[in-house]
Amino acid sequence: MREIQMVDLRSQYERIKTEIDNAIQEVLNSCTFIKGGKVTTFQQNLETYLNVKHVIPVGNGTDALQISLMALGLKPGDEVITPTFTFIASAEVIALLGLTPVLVDVDYDTFNISIDAIEKAITPKTKAIIPVHLFGQNANMEAILDIARKHHLFVIEDACQSIGAEYTFSDGKTARSGCMGNIGCTSFFPSKNLGCYGDGGAIFTNDDSLAETIRATANHGMYVRYHHDFVGVNSRLDSIQAAVLDVKLKYLDKYIQNRQNAAAFYQKAFANNSHIRLPLIAQNTTHVFHQYTLKIEDFDRNRLQAKLKEKGIPSMVYYPIPLHLQKAYKDRRYTIGDFPIAEKLSDTVLSLPMHTELDIEQLTYITESVNQILK
Numbered sequence: 001m002r003e004i005q006m007v008d009l010r011s012q013y014e015r016i017k018t019e020i021d022n023a024i025q026e027v028l029n030s031c032t033f034i035k036g037g038k039v040t041t042f043q044q045n046l047e048t049y050l051n052v053k054h055v056i057p058v059g060n061g062t063d064a065l066q067i068s069l070m071a072l073g074l075k076p077g078d079e080v081i082t083p084t085f086t087f088i089a090s091a092e093v094i095a096l097l098g099l100t101p102v103l104v105d106v107d108y109d110t111f112n113i114s115i116d117a118i119e120k121a122i123t124p125k126t127k128a129i130i131p132v133h134l135f136g137q138n139a140n141m142e143a144i145l146d147i148a149r150k151h152h153l154f155v156i157e158d159a160c161q162s163i164g165a166e167y168t169f170s171d172g173k174t175a176r177s178g179c180m181g182n183i184g185c186t187s188f189f190p191s192k193n194l195g196c197y198g199d200g201g202a203i204f205t206n207d208d209s210l211a212e213t214i215r216a217t218a219n220h221g222m223y224v225r226y227h228h229d230f231v232g233v234n235s236r237l238d239s240i241q242a243a244v245l246d247v248k249l250k251y252l253d254k255y256i257q258n259r260q261n262a263a264a265f266y267q268k269a270f271a272n273n274s275h276i277r278l279p280l281i282a283q284n285t286t287h288v289f290h291q292y293t294l295k296i297e298d299f300d301r302n303r304l305q306a307k308l309k310e311k312g313i314p315s316m317v318y319y320p321i322p323l324h325l326q327k328a329y330k331d332r333r334y335t336i337g338d339f340p341i342a343e344k345l346s347d348t349v350l351s352l353p354m355h356t357e358l359d360i361e362q363l364t365y366i367t368e369s370v371n372q373i374l375k
């Protein structure tokens, strides 16, 4: 059996090595390392894939979130609602810009931001919501967009884990993850569902004027070369990364399918295990399984993890500490017990190996081992 890894980038690369190597060589031959060329081609192909008007490539997913907030012209003290059970980036950029992160709890079953919690957290200072489409399925965007419309709030989707996931509204209209709110953000970090071979990210929007502001924000506050109209940042995707991404974009649907197949294998194998609460696939969204995350009930999650490790099976805890209990965000507003669901999840979640290259032998070994330990 091949070694089991959380993410197997090498096997994936080997399948498309010739295409990738040629694409990188083209960049070397062109010596167009920043802007133009491959970056433009990839940007346009991603716009087509996502059916969105503007893709603005940037340096990474965290930059994408920061630039999005900057482009909305929010002022210090403005409140931005985001879930407490997620990666740090959304709360981090809110705080970095002098805005106030307002953390809210999530749904136990989907891991995504709780709609009730959003409504309760709205104050006159609330200006935006950053839902995170955690682990690869869209948050309840219909409800979030309704709330945003009602309270005149911006919505920035954190689609760093969910690129390609499709959402269906009650009127039957569909949209890709990150293309429903005012702005969407994604990351091309190597282990993401569409990952490059370094750092990368992108911002999506259907709003022409917002797109222009976002482009200028990512480019030193510059609409006209060397005319700086406001304080911006420097954040760009380089051509080598764009070349890699443009090759991999062609395979994204296949990669998603592979992840969904692995997830279906897991779901079936664990269906009757009373210690396991399976990830729920919500009704109006597809799930692209950036992570396959179990909740371990009535059994010590850490003990399970240690025993799996002995058997050569890696696993990860995403995320062990909710944001409201992180040192950087500990303040008078929050204490232990404030967000019971997030806190419970942090104690019970376990993510199993999930990537595009898992084979039946590996999946069988993983599921049999888990079921054997959790008897």
Ligand SMILES: *Cc1c(COP(=O)(O)O)cnc(C)c1O
Binding pocket: 060, 061, 062, 063, 086, 087, 089, 090, 132, 158, 160, 161, 186, 187, 188, 189, 200, 201
């Ligand atoms: C990966 C990730 C980010 C940050 O992306 P980087 O490219 O690493 O900056 C932000 N939010 C979520 C939910 C992520 O998973």
